[in-house]
Amino acid sequence: MASSPLFQALRVAYNDDLPDGYWGEKTSTLNFCEEDYVVSYYCAEVCNTLTNLLFLWLGFKGVYNCVSQGHPRIFLIAYLGYVIVGLGSTAFHTSLKYPMQLIDELSMIYTTCLMVFATFSFSKSSRFSVLLGSGLVMLAGFITSYYHITKDPAFHQACYAALTATVVLRSLYVMETQLRPVLSRRNKDKANLILNTMWIMVGTGLGVFLMGFLIWNIDNAFCSKIRQWRRQLGLPWGALLEGHAWWHLMTGVVTAYYYITWGIWLRRCLEGREDEYRLVWPRSLSSIPLVVKAKKAD
Numbered sequence: 001m002a003s004s005p006l007f008q009a010l011r012v013a014y015n016d017d018l019p020d021g022y023w024g025e026k027t028s029t030l031n032f033c034e035e036d037y038v039v040s041y042y043c044a045e046v047c048n049t050l051t052n053l054l055f056l057w058l059g060f061k062g063v064y065n066c067v068s069q070g071h072p073r074i075f076l077i078a079y080l081g082y083v084i085v086g087l088g089s090t091a092f093h094t095s096l097k098y099p100m101q102l103i104d105e106l107s108m109i110y111t112t113c114l115m116v117f118a119t120f121s122f123s124k125s126s127r128f129s130v131l132l133g134s135g136l137v138m139l140a141g142f143i144t145s146y147y148h149i150t151k152d153p154a155f156h157q158a159c160y161a162a163l164t165a166t167v168v169l170r171s172l173y174v175m176e177t178q179l180r181p182v183l184s185r186r187n188k189d190k191a192n193l194i195l196n197t198m199w200i201m202v203g204t205g206l207g208v209f210l211m212g213f214l215i216w217n218i219d220n221a222f223c224s225k226i227r228q229w230r231r232q233l234g235l236p237w238g239a240l241l242e243g244h245a246w247w248h249l250m251t252g253v254v255t256a257y258y259y260i261t262w263g264i265w266l267r268r269c270l271e272g273r274e275d276e277y278r279l280v281w282p283r284s285l286s287s288i289p290l291v292v293k294a295k296k297a298d
Contacts, residue, residue, distance in 0.1 A: 048093035055086030081111030212250030219243020
């Protein structure tokens with residue numbers, strides 16, 4: 001295929017003649033397998049940058065959904081944090097500047113802290129919520145300070161993974177120990193339908209996350225070889241081998257958006273409002289889930 005006339009006609013070679021790029025010296029502590037400034041003088045990592053457009057689209061979609069459907073404010077703030085992650089990642093991969101890297105990575109921590117608060121504070125007292133919020137602010141401050149001092153990406157990744165796991169495990173616990181018994185008493189068949197859909201959402205998000213993580217690690221482990229393959233394929237085909245770009249699409253986008261939406265649906269069901277709202281998600285991998293008022297869902 002690579003030698004076919006059609007393939008060659010649609011192929012553009014990577015540009016090796018560009019200087020360091022518009023943004024000058026790279027100050028970030030991370031640099032990914034995508035080669036810098038070989039596509040554009042104005043953007044260091046084009047694929048890693050463009051994949052953030054889906055972040056922004058889904059983030060604003062979530063914001064609009066929260067505003068139009070009257071969802072709790074904490075989820076609106078979480079979606080705004082999601083948008084900031086997308087903007088920070090765009091700025092980071094465009095410039096490879098350290099301040100932009102911090103916006104990208106730390107906004108991931110802050111947004112996940114918001115989801116921790118949303119998950120643990122529901123139906124709790126104001127005193128508990130204040131203590132929880134204060135503790136999370138201090139935790140976020142500690143992570144920020146320690147990461148800025150050490151610049152250790154493994155520390156950031158471990159913190160993000162731990163916070164995300166906390167949200168997911170707590171939500172699963174609430175789903176099975178609190179929500180299932182209550183829904184079953186009201187309508188067992190409907191309870192099974194709602195809980196099964198939630199499990200599919202969790203499983204889909206987890207599966208996509210693990211696949212994205214695997215692809216990114218393969219990208220890191222075999223970067224030199226993968227770069228050779230990209231060069232042989234040329235553009236735009238070589239872009240399909242950008243592992244970190246796939247990480248953006250498969251984990252940051254699908255998984256994060258799914259879990260915020262799952263949090264909203266879980267909250268509505270815990271409030272006993274599963275008849276007032278519907279989870280609209282016709283196809284697990286090719287549609288975007290939304291929680292909307294029942295009349296609009298119909």
